[in-house]
Every structure is written in C-alpha cells, then in structure tokens.
Amino acid sequence: MSGQDPIAAFRIEAADLLDQIEEALLDLGHRLDDRDLVDAVFRGLHTLKGSGAMFGFDALATFTHHCESAFDRVRKGLVPATQALVAVILSAKDHMRALIDGDGTGQEAAGDAILQALQAAIEGAGAAAAPDTVAEPAKAGWRLSFRLPPEAMANGTNPLMLLDELREFGECRVIARVDRVPMLPDLVPVECHIGWDLELHGDISRGDIEDVFIFVMDDMELSIEPLETAAPAAAAVDDALDDVPPVQLHAVAPATPAAIPAPDAVAPANGRQPAKSGESVRVPAERLDELMDRVGELVIVQSRLSQLAHGSVIGMEMVLRSISEEIERLASELRETMMVLRMVPVASLFSRFRRLIHDLSRETGKTIELETEGEATEVDKTVMERLADPMVHLIRNACDHGLETAEERIAAGKSPVGKVRLSASQAGGEVMITIRDDGRGIDRERVRAKAESQGLIQPGQVLSDSEILHMIFHPGFSTAATVTNLSGRGVGMDVVKRTIETLRGAIDITSKPGEGSTVVLRIPLTLAIIDGLLVRVGDGRYVIPLAAVEECIELSLEDDLRSRGRSFITLRERLVPFLRLREMFDTGTRPDPHQKIVVIATGTERVGLVVDQIIGSHQTVIKSMSLLHQAVTTFAGATILGDGGVALILDVSQLVALGQHQEERLRAAG
Amino acid sequence: MSASILTVDDSPSLRMAIRIALSGAGYAVTEAEDGVQGLKAATASRFDLIITDLNMPNMDGLTMIRELRKSPDQCGTPIIFLTTESDDSMKQQAKAAGATGWLVKPFVPEQLIKVSRKVLGR
Amino acid sequence: MEKSMIHWDATGGLEVLTFDLGSETFALEAVLVREILDLLPETAVPGALALVGSVVNFRGKIIPIADLRLAFGMPAAEATVDSRIVVIEMDAHGEPIQLGIRTDKVHEVATLREADAEAPPAVGMRWRRDYVRELVRREEGVIVLPDLTAIFNPLTGGDDAAGRASVH
Numbered sequence: 001m002s003g004q005d006p007i008a009a010f011r012i013e014a015a016d017l018l019d020q021i022e023e024a025l026l027d028l029g030h031r032l033d034d035r036d037l038v039d040a041v042f043r044g045l046h047t048l049k050g051s052g053a054m055f056g057f058d059a060l061a062t063f064t065h066h067c068e069s070a071f072d073r074v075r076k077g078l079v080p081a082t083q084a085l086v087a088v089i090l091s092a093k094d095h096m097r098a099l100i101d102g103d104g105t106g107q108e109a110a111g112d113a114i115l116q117a118l119q120a121a122i123e124g125a126g127a128a129a130a131p132d133t134v135a136e137p138a139k140a141g142w143r144l145s146f147r148l149p150p151e152a153m154a155n156g157t158n159p160l161m162l163l164d165e166l167r168e169f170g171e172c173r174v175i176a177r178v179d180r181v182p183m184l185p186d187l188v189p190v191e192c193h194i195g196w197d198l199e200l201h202g203d204i205s206r207g208d209i210e211d212v213f214i215f216v217m218d219d220m221e222l223s224i225e226p227l228e229t230a231a232p233a234a235a236a237v238d239d240a241l242d243d244v245p246p247v248q249l250h251a252v253a254p255a256t257p258a259a260i261p262a263p264d265a266v267a268p269a270n271g272r273q274p275a276k277s278g279e280s281v282r283v284p285a286e287r288l289d290e291l292m293d294r295v296g297e298l299v300i301v302q303s304r305l306s307q308l309a310h311g312s313v314i315g316m317e318m319v320l321r322s323i324s325e326e327i328e329r330l331a332s333e334l335r336e337t338m339m340v341l342r343m344v345p346v347a348s349l350f351s352r353f354r355r356l357i358h359d360l361s362r363e364t365g366k367t368i369e370l371e372t373e374g375e376a377t378e379v380d381k382t383v384m385e386r387l388a389d390p391m392v393h394l395i396r397n398a399c400d401h402g403l404e405t406a407e408e409r410i411a412a413g414k415s416p417v418g419k420v421r422l423s424a425s426q427a428g429g430e431v432m433i434t435i436r437d438d439g440r441g442i443d444r445e446r447v448r449a450k451a452e453s454q455g456l457i458q459p460g461q462v463l464s465d466s467e468i469l470h471m472i473f474h475p476g477f478s479t480a481a482t483v484t485n486l487s488g489r490g491v492g493m494d495v496v497k498r499t500i501e502t503l504r505g506a507i508d509i510t511s512k513p514g515e516g517s518t519v520v521l522r523i524p525l526t527l528a529i530i531d532g533l534l535v536r537v538g539d540g541r542y543v544i545p546l547a548a549v550e551e552c553i554e555l556s557l558e559d560d561l562r563s564r565g566r567s568f569i570t571l572r573e574r575l576v577p578f579l580r581l582r583e584m585f586d587t588g589t590r591p592d593p594h595q596k597i598v599v600i601a602t603g604t605e606r607v608g609l610v611v612d613q614i615i616g617s618h619q620t621v622i623k624s625m626s627l628l629h630q631a632v633t634t635f636a637g638a639t640i641l642g643d644g645g646v647a648l649i650l651d652v653s654q655l656v657a658l659g660q661h662q663e664e665r666l667r668a669a670g
Numbered sequence: 671m672s673a674s675i676l677t678v679d680d681s682p683s684l685r686m687a688i689r690i691a692l693s694g695a696g697y698a699v700t701e702a703e704d705g706v707q708g709l710k711a712a713t714a715s716r717f718d719l720i721i722t723d724l725n726m727p728n729m730d731g732l733t734m735i736r737e738l739r740k741s742p743d744q745c746g747t748p749i750i751f752l753t754t755e756s757d758d759s760m761k762q763q764a765k766a767a768g769a770t771g772w773l774v775k776p777f778v779p780e781q782l783i784k785v786s787r788k789v790l791g792r
Numbered sequence: 793m794e795k796s797m798i799h800w801d802a803t804g805g806l807e808v809l810t811f812d813l814g815s816e817t818f819a820l821e822a823v824l825v826r827e828i829l830d831l832l833p834e835t836a837v838p839g840a841l842a843l844v845g846s847v848v849n850f851r852g853k854i855i856p857i858a859d860l861r862l863a864f865g866m867p868a869a870e871a872t873v874d875s876r877i878v879v880i881e882m883d884a885h886g887e888p889i890q891l892g893i894r895t896d897k898v899h900e901v902a903t904l905r906e907a908d909a910e911a912p913p914a915v916g917m918r919w920r921r922d923y924v925r926e927l928v929r930r931e932e933g934v935i936v937l938p939d940l941t942a943i944f945n946p947l948t949g950g951d952d953a954a955g956r957a958s959v960h
Contacts, residue, residue, distance in 0.1 A: 009682075009683035010683070013683075046776075047776055050776035050777075051776055053778060151768075153746060154739070154745050154746060154768070155739070155746075155749070155765075155768045155770050156746055156747055156749055156769075156770030156771075156789060157748070157770055157771075157789070158746075158748075158791065160791070161788070161789070161791040165788065190745055190746065214771070215770060215771030215772070215789075218765070219765075293852040293853065294852075296852055297852050300852075540835065540836060540838075541835075585838035585839075586838060587838075623852075623853065623854045624854075625837075625847075625854065626844075626847070626854065626856045626889060626890075626891065627884055627887065627889050627947075627948045628844045628856045628858075628884075628889065628891060628944060628947045628948060629840055629844065629847075629856060629947075630947070630948060631840075631947065632837060632838075632839045632840050634838065634839055635837070638835075638847060638854040640849050640852065640854075644833070644849055645833055645835060645849065646847050646848065646849050646854055647835070648835065648837065648847075
C-alpha cells in the first residue's frame with residue numbers, strides 16, 4: 001500500500017534526493033568552483049527542506065534549512081565553496097537520512113554539533129551577511145494604475161478579484177478608466193477594456209502589491225508610486241520585474257517554505273545529469289514478483305500444451321500445435337518485457353561507492369580517485385542489490401591493500417594519486433564488472449607463503465601464476481574463514497567468491513606486480529529464469545542449472561559396482577569426485593540400470609552428480625524456497641514443471657564445495 | 671456551495687497531497703491522471719478551477735490547456751499550472767497557452783490554498 | 793519462549809477452523825486460513841526436517857507442507873479420503889509465510905469461548921507444553937489450540953538453529 005501513503009512516498013523520494021545531493025557534493029569536492037554543482041546541491045537541500053516541512057518532518061526541515069542557507073550564500077557568491085564545507089554538508093546529509101528514517105528523537109545533539117561545524121566552515125570562509133531582499137515600505141501608501149492584458153479575462157483572471165485583494169490591504173479609493181472602451185461593434189466581450197487607478201492607504205510593502213498581480217505582471221500595464229512623491233508619469237514596469245514571480249511567491253509564506261517532491265523538481269535541471277533518462281518508473285517489488293508468477297504460469301501452460309500437441313489425439317495436433325506456438329511466442333515476449341522491467345542501470349550501484357572511496361581516502365590517508373565507466377549498463381535489480389556487498393569488499397581491499405601511500409607511489413615513479421576504476425559492460429547474457437586498481441599488485445610470494453603455512457599447498461609445489469592468485473579465494477586462505485555473511489568487514493575473499501557464485505556468476509583476478517590488480521566479475525543478466533537440465537533421482541525430479549553443466553557421461557552398473565567405496569571417476573586424466581544423489585537424498589530406491597553422471601563445475605573445480613535419468617532441458621522459472629526451508633542449503637530454489645509438479649533446483653556451488661570436501665577427506669585418509 | 675476544483679497530475683502522491691490540502695480547505699476536488707482524462711472530466715462537468723501539472727503522459731498540460739481554451743465553455747475558467755523554479759520558458763509557454771497562473775513546485779498546502787482563493791475569490 | 797497471544801474478541805469469543813489429527817481435535821484462528829485444498833502431489837525436500845518434509849505448487853507458489861502430527865508425537869499416517877490441506881498464512885519474524893497443514897479431517901468454522909479455555913497443565917501432558925497455547929473444553933471433547941509460532945519459528949530464525957537440518 002506504499003503507493004497510497006504520502007509519508008512512505010516522501011521517504012522514498014527523499015532518499016533519492018539525498019543520493020543526488022551526495023553525488024553533487026562529491027563532484028563539488030573535485031571542482032569547487034563549479035556553479036552548476038553548487039546550484040544542484042542548493043536545489044536538492046531546498047526541495048528536501050520544503051517537502052520535509054510539508055510531510056511533518058519538522059526536525060528535518062529545520063536542520064536542512066540551516067544547510068540550505070549556508071549553500072545559498074555559496075550560491076550568491078558571498079562565501080566560496082571549500083572542502084571543509086563539503087565535508088560538513090556530507091555529514092549533515094547522513095544526519096538528514098537519520099532524521100528521515102527515524103523520528104529524530106535523541107539526535108538533536110548530533111545535529112547541533114554538525115550545525116556548529118557548519119557555522120565554523122562558513123565563517124572560516126570569511127562570509128559577509130547575505131543581504132535580505134529589500135522591500136521598502138511606503139508608510140503613507142501607494143498610488144496604483146493598472147490595465148490588464150487583453151486576453152487576461154478569457155484566461156481566467158478576474159479583475160474584480162484583484163481589486164478585492166487590493167482592498168484587503170486597507171483604505172482604498174478606486175477609479176475606473178473607461179477611456180479605452182470601444183464602440184459596440186468593435187467590442188470583444190471577453191476582453192477587459194477598463195483600466196483602474198487606485199489610492200491605497202496604509203503601511204504596505206511594494207512586494208505585497210506586486211504579489212496581487214503576479215500572474216499577469218509580465219504583460220500588463222502597471223505603475224506603483226509611493227503616495228508622497230506621487231509622480232505623474234505611469235511607467236511600464238515590464239522588464240524590471242522579470243525575475244520576480246517565483247521569489248515573490250515564496251515570500252507569501254516565509255515561515256514554511258516547502259516542497260512537494262515531484263520527480264521533475266527533484267531532477268537537476270541544468271542538463272549536466274541526463275534528467276530525462278534518469279526518470280525512473282518505480283515498480284513495487286511485490287508487483288514484480290506477482291507478474292513474475294503470472295509469467296511463470298504462462299510458461300507452464302505453454303509446456304503443458306506442447307506436451308499435448310505432441311501426443312496422440314487424432315486430428316487435434318494441428319490446432320494444438322498452432323496454439324502452442326502462439327503461446328510460446330507470447331511467453332517469450334512477456335519474458336523479455338518482464339526482464340526489461342527488472343533491469344536497472346549500475347549507475348546507482350557505482351554512485352554508492354563514491355562515498356565509500358571518499359571515506360576510505362580519509363581513513364587511509366591515501367589520495368584516491370574513483371573512475372567509473374559504463375554506468376548505463378543494466379542488470380537485474382536483485383542481482384545488483386546482491387552485488388553491492390561483494391563490491392564493497394573488493395573496493396575496500398583495493399584501497400587498503402592494493403594502493404600504496406602517496407610517498408610509496410612517488411618513490412615507485414607513479415602519480416601520488418591512486419586510482420580505482422570501476423567499469424561495467426554487457427556481453428551476451430552476461431554483465432562484466434571490473435574493479436581495477438593501479439596499486440602494487442598482489443605479492444605472489446606472500447600468497448604462497450600464507451597458503452603453505454595454512455597447509456593449502458605443499459612447500460615447493462609447482463603452481464601456475466593464475467593458480468597462485470586464485471589461492472586467495474580458497475576458503476582456508478582467509479583468516480576470517482568462519483564468517484558466513486558479507487555484511488561485516490574482514491570477510492574473506494572466499495565469501496565474495498561464493499556470493500558471486502550464488503548469483504551464478506564467476507570471479508577472476510589478474511595482477512601485475514607494481515602495476516595493480518584487476519578483479520573481473522561476470523554475472524548473468526537475470527536470476528529469474530534459467531536454462532536447466534531436468535534429471536530424475538529416485539522418484540524426485542531436480543533441475544541442474546545448465547550453465548554449470550560440463551558434460552554428461554554414462555555410469556554403467558558394472559562401473560558403479562566397481563566404484564563402490566570410492567567416489568571418483570577419471571575424466572581426461574583428472575580425478576573428479578562424484579556424489580551419488582540417490583544416497584544423498586536417501587530415496588530408498590534401486591539405482592536405474594543406466595545411471596548417468598552429470599559433471600558440473602564452478603571455475604576450475606568440478607564434481608560429478610550421479611542421477612538415475614536425464615529427462616532433458618527445461619526452461620526454469622526460479623521460485624524461492626520457503627523460509628521454513630532456509631536451513632536446507634542443497635537447493636537454490638524450486639520450479640514448477642509442465643505437469644504442475646515441483647522440481648527442486650540444485651545449488652551448484654554448495655554441491656561442488658561438498659564434492660571438494662569429500663575429496664579432501666579422502667586425500668587426507670589416503 | 672463549495673467551489674469545485676479539478677486537479678490533473680500523473681503523480682499519485684502529488685494528487686493525494688493536493689486533494690488533502692484542498693478538501694481540508696472546503697473545496698470539492700476531482701482528480702484526473704493526465705491531460706486526456708483532465709480534458710474529459712472538464713468537458714463532462716463544470717469546474718470553478720483547474721490545477722494541472724505540465725509534464726504528463728498521454729497528453730501534457732500545455733496541450734490540455736490549449737484544448738480547454740478552444741472551448742467557449744472554458745472561457746474564463748481559471749487554470750493554474752504547477753511548474754518548477756527553473757522552468758521559465760515553460761511558464762511563458764503555459765501562459766501563452768491560456769493558463770491563468772502558476773504555482774512553483776515545491777509548495778506547502780497554504781500556498782496552494784492561497785493561490786486557489788486568489789483566483790476563485792473564495 | 794513467550795506464548796503467542798490469543799486474540800479473544802470483546803465478547804470472549806474466537807472464530808476458528810477445527811480439524812482432526814489422529815484422535816485429537818485441533819483449532820486454528822480462522823483469520824489465518826487462506827484455503828482448504830484436496831491433497832496435492834507433494835515433492836519431498838531431501839535434508840529438510842520431517843515436520844516440513846515436502847513442498848507443493850500452490851497457485852504458482854512453492855509452499856511447504858507441514859505434518860503437525862510429528863510435532864505432537866503422533867506417527868505419520870497414510871492419507872484418507874477425508875485428508876485435506878489447510879493453507880494458512882502466518883508471520884515469521886515479521887515476514888508473512890504461507891504453508892499447508894496436512895489434516896486428517898476438516899470439521900467446521902466454530903466459535904470458541906474464552907470461558908471454556910484453560911492453560912495446558914504443567915504435568916501429565918503427552919506433548920511439549922510450549923506447543924500448546926490453550927485447551928478449550930467443548931461438549932464433543934477438548935480442542936487443542938497449537939502454538940504455530942513456537943513450532944515453526946525455530947526453522948526460520950536467524951540465531952536459533954535448533955531445528956536445522958543439514959545434508960553435510
């Protein structure tokens with residue numbers, strides 16, 4: 001129901017706004033005199049303040065007001081933008097987020113501290129007070145003379161209401177001027193032919209009077225003279241008032257200048273950011289899931305029909321086949337549309353890392369520059385969300401360990417500024433994301449030493465360069481091997497690797513000593529539908545993601561009997577461990593006389609799965625398992641088959657890990 | 671009888687905010703999602719004031735205002751459009767199309783009510 | 793563990809769906825019930841606890857089927873013509889989850905009276921006391937109000953891994 005709740009809508013819109021403010025601030029940190037950026041920050045703060053007040057976030061509005069005022073002075077050129085100011089506003093931005101997420105209680109002290117720092121930053125820049133817009137009151141009153149543009153009445157302006165408004169200011173004398181009323185044949189009934197002269201008595205500001213005419217001021221004749229001087233000439237005031245309208249309207253309610261978050265008010269209008277393409281459709285996740293369910297059903301109906309079409313109902317085949325083809329086309333179109341709906345540009349992911357780099361730069365004392373490329377590349381929303389944590393880890397690694405200090409870099413003949421480069425591109429059904437640093441590169445000797453001390457390799461064992469580099473992904477390599485999620489820090493690269501693999505992706509690393517390291521992530525575009533291999537184990541049917549399948553080979557009964565107690569097959573002169581799924585799943589059935597081994601692989605590790613039968617390929621709509629089954633890690637999800645039954649989807653990386661585990665145990669034993 | 675106001679905006683949150691503000695001030699509010707719907711609503715029944723956004727799908731606010739002003743029924747009906755501070759050229763275009771006035775987004779409910787009172791006189 | 797609340801209405805009533813498991817009659821709040829289905833073809837989930845040992849396709853969603861008999865120490869039983877699946881939606885750590893409960897027979901939607909209800913006795917029960925919220929006396933016998941949260945939450949909960957099964 002979030003679409004119906006203005007507060008929830010505000011929270012979402014405010015979060016976007018904060019992201020844009022942050023983006024602009026980080027840019028501003030690099031280009032302090034870019035006026036467009038100053039304007040963008042100001043506009044963002046202004047809108048946030050306004051909408052905050054509108055939706056009852058008073059603490060937010062008040063707090064933001066101070067930041068906005070500070071930036072207003074920068075915008076007016078009274079104070080230069082400084083790094084100190086940018087830093088303060090960045091921390092202020094975090095505080096605003098807290099005020100939006102919570103109710104603001106208990107955060108006043110933090111807010112006050114930030115405002116003090118803000119004050120210091122502004123004063124440090126040597127500010128002069130911003131002049132208030134002067135609107136000199138004429139104590140005695142004003143003499144007015146006005147005549148509306150001809151089309152004003154047709155366009156909805158009622159001159160009587162303008163006169164009523166003026167009369168509300170105080171004592172007023174009105175004289176109608178009818179000198180320009182034409183003869184009847186020439187009279188256009190919807191035009192206003194009358195002009196008015198007024199004397200307004202009282203302590204009224206010129207601005208208040210101009211406000212009355214705000215909508216027609218550009219095109220009308222209007223003169224406003226103080227009563228004392230009462231100059232006879234009624235000058236047209238067109239040009240002098242060009243820039244008045246918006247400012248004046250804000251002055252109407254100075255105590256609560258505010259905003260309604262509207263997409264086009266939020267987007268920077270200076271064209272620096274592509275405002276149009278940035279306009280996004282917000283689709284609630286549940287709705288997407290629902291649509292996905294429907295698509296899933298359609299795919300199911302289609303495969304049901306296609307079974308029927310190839311059956312033996314006489315005379316029906318032709319009709320059914322054509323229906324089947326029709327539905328197949330429909331299903332594939334719907335699937336395409338659906339995928340597009342779920343795609344989001346990686347830009348929003350990348351922009352999060354700008355802050356990370358900014359913070360890391362401060363933490364480590366290194367000067368770090370972030371370069372990004374290919375931000376428009378799109379990936380599935382879920383994929384992107386799950387990429388965030390591994391990428392934070394990789395970037396952190398690059399900054400902490402990869403990049404050298406400025407001194408070291410200069411000594412090595414490099415620029416003192418370290419670079420981290422993120423790039424994204426799409427190739428086929430995959431998105432490739434690269435994280436590259438120009439630091440010292442991975443020290444092979446240290447990796448080897450650590451791997452040896454951890455017992456992962458034998459001293460002196462011959463390894464290729466790539467094998468050494470890949471040691472860092474080994475679960476035993478990291479000292480924090482038991483941590484199982486990525487939310488914290490100090491997590492091993494093995495967890496990064498596993499997370500990427502649960503996205504059915506792959507990770508690779510290359511590194512040149514002295515020149516830096518490059519981590520490449522290859523991720524499938526979507527998680528929602530995969531090609532699968534449908535197999536039978538006992539009475540159950542299971543799906544193996546086709547992308548992980550290397551080959552299928554026969555396991556004859558004799559071979560099976562011969563291999564009892566030993567769970568390896570020799571495949572092209574390599575021992576591959578295999579798992580008998582029938583035993584693992586405790587099916588209680590006899591093995592099929594023609595069992596098969598499906599060899600699956602992740603990276604260089606492989607494992608064979610013994611199944612009873614290979615049924616065929618299956619377009620698999622992935623459904624998640626129930627929360628009640630979250631302890632069952634063998635399965636990555638489930639799918640619905642053509643006959644309405646359920647098949648579980650095997651979790652390839654879990655099974656490979658299991659196979660490796662078995663291999664290690666046997667090696668240790670043997 | 672309370673004045674009746676038609677609001678035309680594609681943003682549900684903005685429509686909602688406008689409705690809450692205006693009905694709170696005693697006006698009767700009718701909503702439309704875009705120019706096409708707005709035009710239809712304005713033809714079907716009479717409104718004392720029309721408040722419209724400019725950027726909308728199907729038919730934008732400018733086109734809708736022009737269409738409305740073509741009809742003699744809509745001669746003199748106040749039309750307020752919503753705009754952003756930076757949209758000065760848009761403002762000129764909308765006025766040329768026949769709009770009565772504008773309200774700069776973002777705005778608070780009081781501003782909306784004030785503008786409505788201004789052009790409605792009540 | 794704190795027992796899940798029973799929300800008796802203002803007049804001390806509670807609308808429930810009653811059903812049989814073995815020789816016992818159980819009741820669940822009617823508001824939890826989404827649908828009552830004939831048995832569906834089930835797919836076993838290797839490695840899962842027998843309590844939630846299988847899944848079915850319920851309108852395009854994969855939902856687990858729970859056998860409450862096992863939670864109450866009864867042997868698993870063959871399905872009969874009266875067997876039904878009661879699909880309910882319950883809350884697990886703030887997230888709604890759907891599951892099907894296998895029942896031997898579904899009776900009716902009835903109103904229980906708070907006045908007839910009593911806490912399970914401290915001794916002499918065949919079942920885990922924390923799995924029962926209240927026992928309600930009626931003419932036909934005693935109706936058990938099971939505590940689904942106590943039964944199922946250990947399966948879903950982050951730190952509480954008591955109910956974990958693993959194939960490792």
